[in-house]
Amino acid sequence: MHNKSITELAADLRAGDYSSVELTQYFLDRIQRMDAGLNSFVTVCSDEALSAAQAADRQLQAGQGGLLTGIPIAHKDIFCTKGIRTTCGSKMLENFISPYDATVVTRLKAAGVVNLGKTNMDEFAMGSSNETSYYGPVRNPWDTETVPGGSSGGSAACVAARLAPAATGTDTGGSIRQPAALCGITGLKPTYGRVSRYGMIAFASSLDQAGPMTTSAADAAILLQAMAGFDERDSTSADQPVPDYSAGLEDDLTGLKIGLPKEYFGEGLDDAVAKSVEEAIAEYRKLGAEVIEISLPNTHLAVPTYYVVAPAECSSNLSRFDGVRYGHRCEDPKxxxxxxxxxxxxxxxxxxxxxxxxxxxxxxxxxxxxxxLKAQKIRHLISDDFTQAFKQVDVIMGPTAPDTGFRIGERAGDPVSMYLSDIYTIAVNLAGLPGISIPAAPANGKPAGLQIIGNYFAEAKLLNVAHRLQMATDYHKAAPANLGQ
Amino acid sequence: MSLDHADVKKIAHLARVDVSDEQMESIAKDLSNILGLVEQMSAVDTEGVVPMAHPLHMAQRLRSDEVTETDARELFQSIAPQTEEGLYLVPKVIE
Incomplete structure (x- = not known):
């Protein structure tokens, strides 16, 4: 049951092969049995999940509901969930019970989704290894001595270990795509403003974006459909129509122009990862795509620029945690x-x-x-690189991360080396573009990600391009050993 | 650019974060390393480049000034560290 896609689970629920309560209990049991070794959940919501599943079953029995009715998923613990503890991976919010739901949570609830629990993450989404969580590091199910990536490391690990069919994540500099790559799953960061940020605890407001983390592009399309859309409660929400993300999944790729930025294949890229990515690109040639070398000349400036813009916005956003209205307060302040x-x-x-x-x-x-101010100007130059590139090509491809999952503790003492894990993902956030990471062939037996970057609001195209590779290959079906029954 | 203890102390005060003397050295080192990374920006010619504040260059949307939410003070204050009669309590500010 745990290897089925959302579409398959939805069909089984409708056919009455099992109920949503049984399906939910099945995943709760898996979490109970297997998560002690992974630490991918901070909070498991058994009671809430089972009662939501009962409601979903009533809908299904009445012949109502949609594709997501009764499907269990997990939420990154950055999304506010009414009545359920929301920690954001921090001691600051150890006892924070949110008084309201994030829009993403509201929308998925309305679509009938069952929330299994809240996933572990780097504290306030600041990290690339999930080691900064107050609730302990998450372990990569492929090799529990290594990191799952971050900051959405709990979401990536729980989906990779099939403890949940899908999960939500957020991405400020690579926090959906990099852990998706390191855990061998599919992770989509939509265009800035595509998914509401309301109730998503803010890190860097001009970069933050929520997206789905799944085992396939087809499932990501289903989840994004429910998540995306204008929200007047988010002042930067994009007022753009939401297309049908599943309709064009199988569209032919003949003549698709793929740009390979030479800057993404240079120094610092692990040889085995480079080989996996090149192998995936060779598959696209077989599917009729045309591959063109391009240049994104300001790529080397993305990490420095990000480490001004993101901390500046974070210092402002996190000033709200002052010990007065909610969150941690020290003893006996003088x-x-x-x-x-x-x-x-x-x-x-x-x-x-x-x-x-x-x-x-x-x-x-x-x-x-x-x-x-200097960083904001360079941000413009980085964004212009992409604008120029998209005059020549339909999508841009390259590695998601420069290497595979590194060992827990290996980079913890050196923040700057950790920051370089996001070297290929950060520019996409600075420009506000959509990007997806999908599994390529394993590199030395470990997951490696292919990143596909699209133009603004081209999520449907990205999902189509990703899905076609997943139709042609089984890269995305590879799963860690010891997944259990 | 390298920061000394006095710099860190000043920044920590602006950020309202207590930094102990024992942490001072490692924080000064980490922050200096990050500034070293960021330093690459200074070599770039940005003459005439417009700063980018919003990825989609969107203007801030305005809404009409209408009441859209109902009062939920009790709910919001139920998670506060200390309240009294609908007010948040902090140590005495004015003597």
């Missing part, structure tokens, strides 16, 4: 300043503090022009 300073020092972990401090510095008097 005055208001002491209350702020100690509550924040105790509630935030090291990486979050580093980014708050860097951001505060970049925005402080005398440094704003040299850092933040």
């Amino acid at each position: 005055d208001l300043e002491d209350l702020y300073k100690r509550s924040r020092a105790e509630g935030f972990g090291d990486e979050v503090k580093r980014r708050i401090l860097i951001g505060t510095y970049a925005l402080s008097a005398g440094y704003y022009d040299a850092y933040y």
Whole structure:
């Protein structure tokens, strides 16, 4: 049952092969049995899940509901869930029970989805390995000594281990795509503004975007359909029509122009990952695509620019955690300043503090022009690289991450080396473009991701291109050993 | 660009985060390393480039000033560290 796609599960539910309650219980049992070794969940919502499944069963019995009615999924613990603890991977929110649902949660609930629980993540989504979580690192189901990537590491690991058929994630600099690559699943970061950010705890507001994490592009299309769309509660929500993401999945790729940026295949890229990506691209040639070498000349500036823009926005966003209205408060504050300073020092972990401090510095008097303003200008140059490229090609392809899952602890002491894990994904967020990571052939037995970048609002095209590879190959069907019965 | 302890102290105060003396050295080192990474930006000629604040260059949307939510003060305050008669409590500010 755990290897079935959403479409297959939906058909089985309708045929009465099993009920949503049975399906939900099946995945809850798997989580109970297998997650101790992975730590992919922070909170499991058994009671809420079973009662939502009962409601879904009533709908199904009445012949109502849609494709997602009764399908269990997991939410990254960055999405506010009414009445359910929402920690964002932080001690700051250890006891935070959200008074409302994020729009993503509301929409998926309305589509009939059952929430199995909240997945582990890097604290406040700041990290590329899931090691910054206050709730402990997540382990990669392919090799539990290695990281699953981050920040949506819990979502990626639980889908890879088939503890949930699908999960939600968020991506500010690669946090859906990089863990999807390292765990061998499909992860889509939509165009900035495509999915509402309301109720999604903010990290860097001009970059943050939510998306689906699944075992196939076809499932990602189904989930995105329910997640996407205008929301007046998000001031940067895109007021654009939502197309049918499943309709064109099988469209022919003859004549598709694929751009390969030479900057994505240079120094720093692991040889085995390069080989996997090239093998996938060879498959696209067989499918009739034309491959063109392109250049994104400002690629090397993406990481430096990001580490000004994202921390600056984070320092502003995280000022809301002050120990006054919700979240952690220190014991016996002697005055208001002491209350702020100690509550924040105790509630935030090291990486979050580093980014708050860097951001505060970049925005402080005398440094704003040299850092933040300069970064915003370079952001424009990076974005223009893509605009030029999309005049020549339909999609851009390359590796998602420079290497496969590294060992837990290996890079923890060196923040800058960790930041380079996102070297191929960050520019996409700076430009606001959609990108998807899908499994390529394993590299030395470990998952490797192919990243496909599209033009603004071209999610349907990305899903089509991804799905065609998944029709032609079995890369996405590879799963970790010891998945159980 | 390298930051010394006095710089870190000043930034930490602006950010309202307590930094202990023991952490000072490693934080100064990490922040200096990050600034070293960021330093690559200064070599780029950005003369005449317009800063990009929004990926889609969208203008901020406005809405009419109408009441759309009902009062949920009790619910919101139920998760606060300390409240009294509908107010959030903090240590005394004015003597």
